[in-house]
Amino acid sequence: MQDNCSIEMRNVSKTFGRIKANQDVSLKIYKGEILSLLGENGSGKTTLMNMLSGIYFPDEGQIFVNGKPASITSPKDALKQGIGMIHQHFKLVSVLSAAENVILGLDGSLMLDMKEVSRKITEICERYHFNVDPDKKVYDMSVSEKQTLEIIKVLYRDADVLILDEPTAVLTPQETERLFDVLREMRKDGKAIVIITHKLHEVMELADRVAVLRKGKFVGELMVKDTNPQEMTNMMVGRTVMLNIDRPEPVNPTERLNIQGLTVINEDGVKKLDNVSFTAMGGEILGIAGIAGSGQKELLEAVAGLQPIKSGSIIYTPENGESEDLVGKTPMQIKNAGVALAFVPEDRLGMGLVGGMGMTGNMMLRSWQKGKGMFVHRSDPTALAEEIKEKLEVMTPDINYPVRRLSGGNVQKVLVGREIATAPSVMMSAYAVRGLDINTSYTIYNLMTTQKMKGTAVIFVGEDLDVLLELCDRILVLYDGKVSGIVDGRTATKEQIGLMMTRFEGEGGEKNE
Amino acid sequence: MNTIVSLLYNAVLNGTPLMFGTMGEVLTEKSGNLNLGVEGMMYMGGAIGLAGAFYYEKMAGSAANGIVAILIALLLAFIAGAIGALIFSFITISMRANQNVTGLALTIFGTGVGQFIGEYMRTKEGGYVVVGNGLKNFFQASPFPKALQDIPVAGKLIFGHNIFVYLGIIIAVIMAIYMNRTRFGLNLRAVGESPATADAAGINVTRYKYLATVIGGGISAIGGMVYIMTIAGCVWNHEGLAGEGWLAVALVIFCLWKPISAMWGSTLFGALLIMYLRVRLPIPSEIYKILPYVVTVAVLIITSLRKKKENQPPESLGLSYFREDR
Numbered sequence: 001m002q003d004n005c006s007i008e009m010r011n012v013s014k015t016f017g018r019i020k021a022n023q024d025v026s027l028k029i030y031k032g033e034i035l036s037l038l039g040e041n042g043s044g045k046t047t048l049m050n051m052l053s054g055i056y057f058p059d060e061g062q063i064f065v066n067g068k069p070a071s072i073t074s075p076k077d078a079l080k081q082g083i084g085m086i087h088q089h090f091k092l093v094s095v096l097s098a099a100e101n102v103i104l105g106l107d108g109s110l111m112l113d114m115k116e117v118s119r120k121i122t123e124i125c126e127r128y129h130f131n132v133d134p135d136k137k138v139y140d141m142s143v144s145e146k147q148t149l150e151i152i153k154v155l156y157r158d159a160d161v162l163i164l165d166e167p168t169a170v171l172t173p174q175e176t177e178r179l180f181d182v183l184r185e186m187r188k189d190g191k192a193i194v195i196i197t198h199k200l201h202e203v204m205e206l207a208d209r210v211a212v213l214r215k216g217k218f219v220g221e222l223m224v225k226d227t228n229p230q231e232m233t234n235m236m237v238g239r240t241v242m243l244n245i246d247r248p249e250p251v252n253p254t255e256r257l258n259i260q261g262l263t264v265i266n267e268d269g270v271k272k273l274d275n276v277s278f279t280a281m282g283g284e285i286l287g288i289a290g291i292a293g294s295g296q297k298e299l300l301e302a303v304a305g306l307q308p309i310k311s312g313s314i315i316y317t318p319e320n321g322e323s324e325d326l327v328g329k330t331p332m333q334i335k336n337a338g339v340a341l342a343f344v345p346e347d348r349l350g351m352g353l354v355g356g357m358g359m360t361g362n363m364m365l366r367s368w369q370k371g372k373g374m375f376v377h378r379s380d381p382t383a384l385a386e387e388i389k390e391k392l393e394v395m396t397p398d399i400n401y402p403v404r405r406l407s408g409g410n411v412q413k414v415l416v417g418r419e420i421a422t423a424p425s426v427m428m429s430a431y432a433v434r435g436l437d438i439n440t441s442y443t444i445y446n447l448m449t450t451q452k453m454k455g456t457a458v459i460f461v462g463e464d465l466d467v468l469l470e471l472c473d474r475i476l477v478l479y480d481g482k483v484s485g486i487v488d489g490r491t492a493t494k495e496q497i498g499l500m501m502t503r504f505e506g507e508g509g510e511k512n513e
Numbered sequence: 514m515n516t517i518v519s520l521l522y523n524a525v526l527n528g529t530p531l532m533f534g535t536m537g538e539v540l541t542e543k544s545g546n547l548n549l550g551v552e553g554m555m556y557m558g559g560a561i562g563l564a565g566a567f568y569y570e571k572m573a574g575s576a577a578n579g580i581v582a583i584l585i586a587l588l589l590a591f592i593a594g595a596i597g598a599l600i601f602s603f604i605t606i607s608m609r610a611n612q613n614v615t616g617l618a619l620t621i622f623g624t625g626v627g628q629f630i631g632e633y634m635r636t637k638e639g640g641y642v643v644v645g646n647g648l649k650n651f652f653q654a655s656p657f658p659k660a661l662q663d664i665p666v667a668g669k670l671i672f673g674h675n676i677f678v679y680l681g682i683i684i685a686v687i688m689a690i691y692m693n694r695t696r697f698g699l700n701l702r703a704v705g706e707s708p709a710t711a712d713a714a715g716i717n718v719t720r721y722k723y724l725a726t727v728i729g730g731g732i733s734a735i736g737g738m739v740y741i742m743t744i745a746g747c748v749w750n751h752e753g754l755a756g757e758g759w760l761a762v763a764l765v766i767f768c769l770w771k772p773i774s775a776m777w778g779s780t781l782f783g784a785l786l787i788m789y790l791r792v793r794l795p796i797p798s799e800i801y802k803i804l805p806y807v808v809t810v811a812v813l814i815i816t817s818l819r820k821k822k823e824n825q826p827p828e829s830l831g832l833s834y835f836r837e838d839r
């Protein structure tokens with residue numbers, strides 16, 4: 001294997017402020033192999049790879065490319081060394097066309113020759129069976145098209161090492177399958193591929209070797225053919241973790257939300273929800289599946305009172321109370337009635353948390369009305385922050401450390417933990433585990449199930465279909481703002497939901513149940 | 514007919530300083546920097562440009578050459594604006610300070626420097642700073658032969674303007690080609706839209722931001738010089754530029770960050786600025802004079818309603834960039 005070594009990292013360390021992101025990590029990456037980098041949130045996977053792609057520069061340690069020491073101080077250096085990274089949040093300029101994005105930053109003649117660029121892109125597309133129009137603007141592209149474009153960008157630069165940071169997080173099962181085929185094709189071409197993912201079944205399916213990081217340190221590596229998800233998880237977490245989701249039968253489900261004919265038109269005049277009808281039961285988890293942007297966000301926001309509603313009704317029945325229509329109520333009234341929303345947007349700080357504040361400050365955002373007179377209460381939020389830090393194992397130097405400086409997964413724990421703490425009677429969460437590691441994800445699934453057993457109606461918008469199928473009692477599938485069907489979580493298959501996500505199967509409603 | 518020709522002619526004349534101010538700011542904003550110091554840079558350009566021409570004439574006496582005087586004024590104005598923009602760049606790009614505050618500070622600073630130099634010259638030279646008639650003619654007359662200018666209507670409108678009008682058009686065309694057709698222009702647009710993307714693609718974000726802002730500041734400052742040397746009659750007055758720089762900032766939005774549109778936009782605003790002199794309307798002249806500012810407000814409201822993606826400001830406009838931020 002020695003000759004095949006493409007990249008070697010030797011004793012690499014990187015510190016951010018008070019947080020040690022990587023400590024003394026040594027790692028080898030081989031040609032013609034798919035390496036999967038595993039680790040919990042904040043274990044430093046992305047940081048480690050960012051040092052290869054030139055975003056960060058290591059504080060200590062050395063990097064060898066093809067056996068020669070290399071100093072990678074900028075993304076340009078990385079590209080020169082043949083290293084290309086596809087970031088979790090795509091690095092594309094949305095007002096530019098596909099071709100313009102591809103040649104961004106490349107050296108060459110002063111005047112642009114877009115025809116030649118398009119020709120080369122078409123060549124790459126034919127080689128790997130992509131389907132991308134070089135003149136299409138990025139803002140018109142779907143998530144999977146954008147990702148394809150990112151891959152083309154790297155291939156156009158003749159990269160030999162491809163790093164993908166959670167590439168499947170936003171893809172449908174079919175798109176994921178396509179991506180894996182492409183990656184296998186590249187492996188055949190002798191390229192070295194590193195993939196960061198939390199989905200262990202994907203690792204089993206795709207990778208040859210896994211390297212595990214824990215709290216910034218390298219803890220070991222395994223050959224995929226000799227291991228199993230349980231062993232990998234234990235290695236990641238450092239102790240034995242139960243890898244199944246408990247799904248007790250719903251106890252005495254009662255109707256909490258009854259939504260009829262909900263239609264929402266956004267400010268651009270686009271219909272985001274079209275005649276959506278369903279019920280959410282107390283004591284049950286209702287999953288919502290769909291391709292990103294199918295109306296999940298609008299649906300939850302409409303219920304929470306954050307979206308103007310064109311037509312339809314949202315009848316809410318509290319545990320021992322009168323039914324009332326939530327349409328036309330203010331977000332504050334809805335929240336006080338017991339409907340909570342934990343929305344994790346793509347940029348986790350965008351909604352719900354204030355980046356510059358610590359955990360305590362962010363807890364207070366939910367309780368600021370509770371103080372006496374003009375003063376706020378500080379002790380309760382502090383206690384809550386401590387509790388969340390304990391229970392969800394938030395990695396932070398202390399609870400007043402600005403949440404902006406925590407890693408993505410930790411930020412999310414803070415957000416979800418706070419929403420659950422309000423003990424609502426309808427609990428809505430979107431992408432609650434987006435980007436979270438396996439251990440924390442299971443903590444959150446269990447929290448959802450606990451809520452369900454308390455009689456809460458849980459609405460869970462998720463991305464990972466395997467999880468939705470394991471966790472939810474019923475799954476509502478959205479397609480382009482319409483209800484494409486509602487299926488039973490215990491009997492439905494992944495393929496069935498995948499198909500429903502990509503095409504509308506008539507007036508599905510509850511018929512598929 | 515004569516009224517219309519005269520209105521159009523004067524619209525171009527009065528729009529030229531705005532055109533330079535706008536083009537400079539377009540270049541700056543394309544790199545994602547919102548430099549609100551245009552007024553200040555134009556002030557410095559105006560005062561220092563005038564000073565250059567004035568002292569050159571004083572030294573050279575009757576041997577003073579018009580072309581040399583124009584070049585000196587252009588160069589000094591450009592350098593003055595570039596220095597102002599360099600201060601802005603250092604504070605906002607390297608130090609990552611807030612761009613709005615820094616820009617406002619630059620306006621105050623530049624206005625002060627301009628006024629100081631202008632007033633200093635005035636008191637030093639006996640209360641009145643003006644360039645001699647010979648040189649003045651170079652700054653204000655058309656560079657084309659009389660025969661061309663004498664063609665009815667078209668002669669005045671096409672060949673009758675001062676040299677800065679044509680210089681501005683040349684710069685606008687070059688900028689348009691640069692931004693839309695060249696590799697560097699594409700990189701610059703990427704920097705303004707998404708510096709993180711540009712950085713990951715290997716573009717030196719800091720260098721692009723500095724260069725665009727400094728050159729943009731220089732071009733804006735030329736507008737101030739053009740104002741003093743043409744409209745204001747080569748003389749320093751207390752009013753200075755009367756808010757031309759702020760109109761330029763608004764014009765950038767009106768022109769959708771396109772240099773070619775800066776030509777039409779500045780001509781339109783040039784017309785609005787002088788309409789009260791040329792077209793009589795039965796309203797008090799004080800109200801008539803505020804027309805350009807009212808239109809500015811209306812334009813900002815209307816343009817903010819536009820939805821098309823291409824017509825939006827550069828996405829990271831006004832934000833500072835730090836690669837290792839998380």
